[in-house]
Amino acid sequence: MYRAHVLVCGGTGCTSSGSARIIRAFEEELRETGLQDEVKVVKTGCFGLCALGPVVIVYPEGSFYSRVNPEDVKEIVDEHLLKGRIVKRLLYTETVQEDQIKSLSGTDFYKKQKRVALRNCGVINPEDINEYIAYDGYQALGKVLTEMTPDDVIDVIKRSGLRGRGGAGFPTGVKWSFAKASVDDQKYVCCNADEGDPGAFMDRSVLEGDPHAVIEAMAIAGYAIGANQGYIYVRAEYPIAVKRLEIAIGQAREMGLLGKDIFGTGFDFDIELRLGAGAFVCGEETALMTSIEGHRGEPRPRPPFPAVKGLFQKPSVLNNVETYANIPQIILKGPEWFASMGTEKSKGTKVFALGGKIHNTGLVEVPMGTTLREIIEEIGGGIPNGKKFKAAQTGGPSGGCIPASLIDTEIDYDNLIAIGSMMGSGGLIVMDEDNCMVDIAKFFLEFTVDESCGKCTPCRVGTKRLYEMLDKVTKGEATLEDLDKMEKLCYYIKDNALCGLGQTAPNPVLSTLRYFRDEYIAHVTEKRCPAGVCKKLINYSIIADKCKGCTLCARNCPVGAISGTVRMPHTIDTAKCVKCGACVEKCKFGAIVKK
Amino acid sequence: MKSLAELQALRDKMKNNMGIRSDDTGNIRVVVGMATCGIAAGARPVLQAFTEEVAKRNLQNITITQTGCIGICQYEPVVEVMEPGKEKVTYVKMTPEKAVKVVLEHLVNGNVVAEYTIGAAAK
Numbered sequence: 025m026y027r028a029h030v031l032v033c034g035g036t037g038c039t040s041s042g043s044a045r046i047i048r049a050f051e052e053e054l055r056e057t058g059l060q061d062e063v064k065v066v067k068t069g070c071f072g073l074c075a076l077g078p079v080v081i082v083y084p085e086g087s088f089y090s091r092v093n094p095e096d097v098k099e100i101v102d103e104h105l106l107k108g109r110i111v112k113r114l115l116y117t118e119t120v121q122e123d124q125i126k127s128l129s130g131t132d133f134y135k136k137q138k139r140v141a142l143r144n145c146g147v148i149n150p151e152d153i154n155e156y157i158a159y160d161g162y163q164a165l166g167k168v169l170t171e172m173t174p175d176d177v178i179d180v181i182k183r184s185g186l187r188g189r190g191g192a193g194f195p196t197g198v199k200w201s202f203a204k205a206s207v208d209d210q211k212y213v214c215c216n217a218d219e220g221d222p223g224a225f226m227d228r229s230v231l232e233g234d235p236h237a238v239i240e241a242m243a244i245a246g247y248a249i250g251a252n253q254g255y256i257y258v259r260a261e262y263p264i265a266v267k268r269l270e271i272a273i274g275q276a277r278e279m280g281l282l283g284k285d286i287f288g289t290g291f292d293f294d295i296e297l298r299l300g301a302g303a304f305v306c307g308e309e310t311a312l313m314t315s316i317e318g319h320r321g322e323p324r325p326r327p328p329f330p331a332v333k334g335l336f337q338k339p340s341v342l343n344n345v346e347t348y349a350n351i352p353q354i355i356l357k358g359p360e361w362f363a364s365m366g367t368e369k370s371k372g373t374k375v376f377a378l379g380g381k382i383h384n385t386g387l388v389e390v391p392m393g394t395t396l397r398e399i400i401e402e403i404g405g406g407i408p409n410g411k412k413f414k415a416a417q418t419g420g421p422s423g424g425c426i427p428a429s430l431i432d433t434e435i436d437y438d439n440l441i442a443i444g445s446m447m448g449s450g451g452l453i454v455m456d457e458d459n460c461m462v463d464i465a466k467f468f469l470e471f472t473v474d475e476s477c478g479k480c481t482p483c484r485v486g487t488k489r490l491y492e493m494l495d496k497v498t499k500g501e502a503t504l505e506d507l508d509k510m511e512k513l514c515y516y517i518k519d520n521a522l523c524g525l526g527q528t529a530p531n532p533v534l535s536t537l538r539y540f541r542d543e544y545i546a547h548v549t550e551k552r553c554p555a556g557v558c559k560k561l562i563n564y565s566i567i568a569d570k571c572k573g574c575t576l577c578a579r580n581c582p583v584g585a586i587s588g589t590v591r592m593p594h595t596i597d598t599a600k601c602v603k604c605g606a607c608v609e610k611c612k613f614g615a616i617v618k619k
Numbered sequence: 620m621k622s623l624a625e626l627q628a629l630r631d632k633m634k635n636n637m638g639i640r641s642d643d644t645g646n647i648r649v650v651v652g653m654a655t656c657g658i659a660a661g662a663r664p665v666l667q668a669f670t671e672e673v674a675k676r677n678l679q680n681i682t683i684t685q686t687g688c689i690g691i692c693q694y695e696p697v698v699e700v701m702e703p704g705k706e707k708v709t710y711v712k713m714t715p716e717k718a719v720k721v722v723l724e725h726l727v728n729g730n731v732v733a734e735y736t737i738g739a740a741a742k
Contacts, residue, residue, distance in 0.1 A: 158633030
């Protein structure tokens with residue numbers, strides 16, 4: 025028995041900030057102090073507070089250490105694990121108040137969260153199936169196989185109100201019932217782990233932190249629709265997720281939880297991995313299945329829908345990672361429990377990846393219907409450097425911007441659509457007054473131009489032309505008629521593109537035009553970028569009264585655009601200036617301004 | 620694994636090892652004084668004895684942890700047992716053998732081992 029557990033985050037965020045070295049340091053240090061049989065070191069999935077990584081939690085005290093360096097490990101072992109003295113200087117500051125140490129669940133970041141899909145992330149060792157089993161793992165599969173008919177399962181999922189977490193929000197139970205209704209000798213269950221939205225990483229965290237939840241849910245789906253084979257399509261850029269999935273599938277097979285005759289019920293189910301090369305379009309369901317089949321990942325027209333003719337032309341169900349992660353708990357706790365969370369039409373919880381101009385960058389899971397204000401100001405800890413909130417971008421390249429005036433919107437599928445954005449996979453990028461909305465739209469459009477597979481013209485050519493028009497706006501070369509043309513083109517692409525990628529690609533442009541038209545107009549008529557981002561439209565100049573002639577700016581200018589004599593006011597040659605801003609940073613007198 | 624019953628048995632076995640990670644405060648806490656004075660007086664073997672004995676007997680809802688010096692250095696090694704809703708019991712001058720007896724008498728059977736407590740030692 026171990027009297028203490030040291031949990032070290034092994035998610036991608038903390039791994040890249042060196043958590044593997046911390047684990048090694050703990051193991052070495054524990055051996056040296058002879059504590060190796062009393063204290064267990066566990067590598068877990070993501071805790072969610074990626075901004076504070078690498079993160080270490082020590083139980084039974086539940087002490088939350090943040091930004092731990094390998095050099096700190098000796099102190100934690102000597103003081104905390106040997107002598108029982110918590111190392112306060114390393115604790116997450118939010119957990120220490122007036123010298124009282126609060127539990128992690130009492131901090132602002134965690135207290136409003138409700139972890140369903142993420143319930144095991146940061147709690148269990150994802151590479152040990154026994155720890156998943158200790159937290160009721162595979163009980164739902166057992167219940168389904170021994171007590172329920174496939175129709176019962178579908179009925180439970182339908183009544184729970186679960187909708188697809190990949191973005192479009194289609195009711196999962198309905199999708200399963202279509203696939204069950206299709207008659208064929210072979211059916212398939214697929215998992216979409218091709219998470220491609222810039223800024224979204226919740227699927228990766230689920231796979232890294234709780235891979236068995238996805239495996240168990242896919243087996244349940246297989247039983248419900250009558251499939252004995254599953255495929256997980258995961259991008260090769262997620263090496264940790266791939267490795268943990270491989271380990272998890274291997275362990276499940278070894279224990280007989282995958283394979284032939286599971287629990288002696290005669291039900292067979294197995295899963296294989298397919299690695300994607302990272303094309304964004306392969307997150308679209310028909311393109312994903314085409315790619316699993318071994319062809320170039322291009323979408324095809326629907327109908328027929330995958331529930332009728334999907335993978336290898338057989339009836340198939342495709343769900344997103346986060347959707348699957350909810351399934352075992354819906355089976356165990358009942359559809360009523362799940363439906364008690366959320367709003368009228370969007371049940372349960374949703375995981376958001378918080379990024380951009382926000383204190384607590386990381387993963388949060390909240391009940392549907394939580395307002396944007398709660399997520400950004402309370403859980404996220406607000407905007408750094410005293411800046412003002414300007415907008416939040418949801419849904420990645422398919423979504424749109426939510427302006428500050430709508431910060432009290434309750435977030436669910438339908439409300440987001442109503443205000444011109446969408447849930448998407450749950451990336452939430454926060455922007456402050458220093459972000460130019462035209463530039464943001466251009467950024468996302470550049471992404472879709474790159475990622476368009478090229479099969480249909482509206483997407484391949486349309487997004488490119490749209491990008492060029494945006495580029496003109498950011499250079500101050502557009503006219504007001506161009507704005508109208510852009511809007512028209514947006515609707516044309518939406519109506520005519522073959523798949524979801526093209527149909528949603530203009531959303532970032534449309535939503536910024538809707539809420540921030542004045543910014544577009546400022547670029548066009550005044551040739552001015554209000555946020556001071558678009559380089560063509562800004563100029564640096566030196567205020568002669570404030571300049572002391574210290575020459576610091578001139579010495580730091582990479583292109584030699586600043587001239588002047590010592591102790592005399594300097595000047596900037598705007599023709600040479602590349603607008604890098606180095607001079608502003610160096611000037612000690614605030615004499616250089618950006619306009 | 621051939622049946623659901625087998626899975627449930629494995630779950631129950633594994634659960635014991637995971638209880639430590641819950642925020643549940645319903646546990647009986649066994650706190651061993653591990654400051655310099657405690658360590659010098661032999662608190663390490665006492666702590667190990669508690670851990671081993673609790674594991675051997677497969678006891679649940681017991682948290683074994685350490686603390687610093689509580690100021691009665693002449694009585695080290697000091698071990699305190701804190702049960703929710705009951706008065707704290709302080710054992711003094713502990714040894715691994717005494718620890719085994721405390722686990723059996725106090726933690727399993729619920730009888731405080733009066734002869735090892737600070738009240739008995741102070742007389």
